[in-house]
Amino acid sequence: DDDDDDGEKKDNSKGRGGHRNAHSSAWEQRMVELDDCLKQAEGCSFIIFNLFCLDAYHIAQHLDIPALAINGYPLFSTAPSRLRPSLQREFPRLLEMLEEAKPGDSVCWREVDTWMWPLFSEDHETIRTKRLLLPPVPFLDRATHNAPRALPPPTPMLFGVSPLVCPEPGYYPPTIKHTGFWLPRKTNTNEAYSEEKKNKNEEGRHKEKERRNGADSNGGEDALKRRLMRFLNAGKPGRSVPNDTV
Known part of the structure; x- marks a missing residue:
């Protein structure tokens, strides 16, 4: 039993050590990424960050520049x-x-309680x-x-969701907004079709030009070979071939 207990203790110790190493x-x-972000932010007038990179908030404070927080949901x-x-x-x-601050005038407890905690x-x-x-x-x-x-002034927080789909809760301070979904720019269907057709036509003309150039090139090579053979054969005894090389 003692051996088993000792073995179990050793295994647990290894597990804790592995956790510490990880x-x-x-x-x-994280420190490497922080240093890289700090270097990239030098000289910027403001910082935009999402909630997966909250360290950027501290970088903005360190550089004494304003910040804007965004999140997709x-x-x-x-x-x-x-x-x-x-x-x-x-x-x-x-x-x-924080509890006495008027929402919108400065940072307040509502912002801390909602996303800054x-x-x-x-x-x-x-x-x-x-x-x-x-x-x-x-x-x-x-x-x-x-x-x-x-x-200090509040840091605006923008959520990329439509207020029609997800209305803003009543406890939000004025600095937190649902802006609508952030989607790629839409392209007119007719314009997209015309552009695609134009690209295909240009691609077809380019391929045809390459084919013709290739044919001309091959024809030129064949003609050169024939002329070289005539030139070489012209000096052989008993052969009289006109030399049309240049």
Whole structure:
């Protein structure tokens, strides 16, 4: 039994080690991507990002430029229940300001509760403090890391869904909008047919030209061969062939 227990413990330990290695590798890859995004964003006047790349929000704050958030579908989840008590414990004044803020005038709790809450996670805190030298959570004063004198302007959030299909919930602040579906540009059917026919005609003419050029080329090669043979045979004894080479 002891051997079995020891063996089981060893297996579990290996499993935990493998998990740590996988997490470490994923984190290193994330840092590489973050550095690349930071390099690409230098010199930009604003940043557009989706919810699969929330690190871009921190990059915009690091570079002190505005940002626009977009997503192909709306979210119906809210902030985890532990976020509010955590902010109340660590940054009570910031939480109070977010709850009292007028939606649309500045960032407010509704935006945090709807889509910004992942920005307050431990992973994002590490990126902000260790990589970008920002306060541990958004909206804090960059110099003191305390609650700011005034909250920053809100970051607009656009969802690519039609409000006719999915009406905007009443709890949305004015900065969150359903814009309609983002689809490829439509082309007139007749115009598309005419363009396709034109392309086919041009392709046919091009192939015919290539065929003729190929035939002329082959004919020229055959004529040259005949002339060379006549030239070579002209010097042989007993043969009298007119030399028509040039």
